[in-house]
Amino acid sequence: MASSLLLLLDDIATVLDDVSVMTKVAAKKTAGVLGDDLALNAEQVSGVRADRELSVVWAVAKGSVRNKLILVPAALAISAFLPWAVTPLLMAGGLFLCYEGFEKVAHKLLHGNKEDTAHHAAHVAALVRSREELLAVEKDKIRGAIRTDFILSAEIIIIALGTVADRALEVQVGVLAGIAALMTFGVYGLVAGIVKLDDLGLRMSRMADSASATIGRGILRAAPWLMKFLAVAGTAAMFLVGGGILTHGFHAVSEWIRDAAVDAAAIPGIGAVLGALTPMLANAVAGIVAGGLAVLAVKLFQHLRAKPAAPDNDRKPPV
Numbered sequence: 001m002a003s004s005l006l007l008l009l010d011d012i013a014t015v016l017d018d019v020s021v022m023t024k025v026a027a028k029k030t031a032g033v034l035g036d037d038l039a040l041n042a043e044q045v046s047g048v049r050a051d052r053e054l055s056v057v058w059a060v061a062k063g064s065v066r067n068k069l070i071l072v073p074a075a076l077a078i079s080a081f082l083p084w085a086v087t088p089l090l091m092a093g094g095l096f097l098c099y100e101g102f103e104k105v106a107h108k109l110l111h112g113n114k115e116d117t118a119h120h121a122a123h124v125a126a127l128v129r130s131r132e133e134l135l136a137v138e139k140d141k142i143r144g145a146i147r148t149d150f151i152l153s154a155e156i157i158i159i160a161l162g163t164v165a166d167r168a169l170e171v172q173v174g175v176l177a178g179i180a181a182l183m184t185f186g187v188y189g190l191v192a193g194i195v196k197l198d199d200l201g202l203r204m205s206r207m208a209d210s211a212s213a214t215i216g217r218g219i220l221r222a223a224p225w226l227m228k229f230l231a232v233a234g235t236a237a238m239f240l241v242g243g244g245i246l247t248h249g250f251h252a253v254s255e256w257i258r259d260a261a262v263d264a265a266a267i268p269g270i271g272a273v274l275g276a277l278t279p280m281l282a283n284a285v286a287g288i289v290a291g292g293l294a295v296l297a298v299k300l301f302q303h304l305r306a307k308p309a310a311p312d313n314d315r316k317p318p319v
Helices: 002-029 031-044 050-081 083-111 114-126 131-163 169-195 197-205 210-249 251-265 271-306
Strands: none
Touching (some): 050 083, 050 131, 050 169, 083 131, 083 210, 131 169, 131 210, 169 197, 169 210, 197 210, 210 251, 251 271
16 A cells, blocks of 8 residues: 555656656747737736726736636647647647747838837827726727737647647646646736836835935836837747747758757857857748748738739620
8 A cells, every 4th residue: 555655656756747847848939929928918908097907917817717728628639639730730830920920020110110109199098088988998908918818828838739749648738737827827927017017116216215216217217128128039039939840840951950050069169159059040040931931921812812803894795
């Protein structure tokens, strides 16, 4: 009896160890989407009154939990009954990351600051609306944020599933549940902190203590830059992670990148740095190229769908 209990505890410890290791691997691979998820959700509360920001974040977080309760069992069912679909779904998720990243960069370059100015003006105008109008705006924002969360969560769950597709079911359950909990409570906890950062800075800037006031003014100046940094870092990580998924899916490309990294690492002096940077640069380039081709294909498809049908000049006029 005692030996059976010890064996059971040993098996549990082994599973927990595997779950811990694979969760770290999955978290690393999903970092790009997590960064983008953080930036997007922090941006969702722009235009919301300060006293309602945390309520909106909490409502979106609850919607995110419901999304995970759908996505995690669905991912486990795919792994159990359609294991061949994991790799295609993983590749599709990587391509979507590259597409989304390239579209964001292209949109920023093509539209410049005009759209940002109009966006800010719309948010300022929203703050002087009636309470009923503000609540309606909040509901729309919450619904939109939950839809966005569902897409990003699906990407993260599929990427995490790809790291444990060949593991036992209990490891898959532990890793997916751990990633789901991390991305929900971690992301929305950080979002809540970020959206209230300016309030903290404003309160500290009004303190009588000069040191606290100086720190508060520094926080107020840093808050907008933090949001910009999160957006840029999230986009860059999307190219790195998405490109890495795509290159890993093609054995020949993956082998070439590995050989190039080994050759770069052999260079005297700076080999260690070049060896580490080469795979990252190769994955980033692959992600940018794949994203550009995906955006081009989507725009071409949209153009062909929107193109009006040519008039039929060969038809005879009615008698």
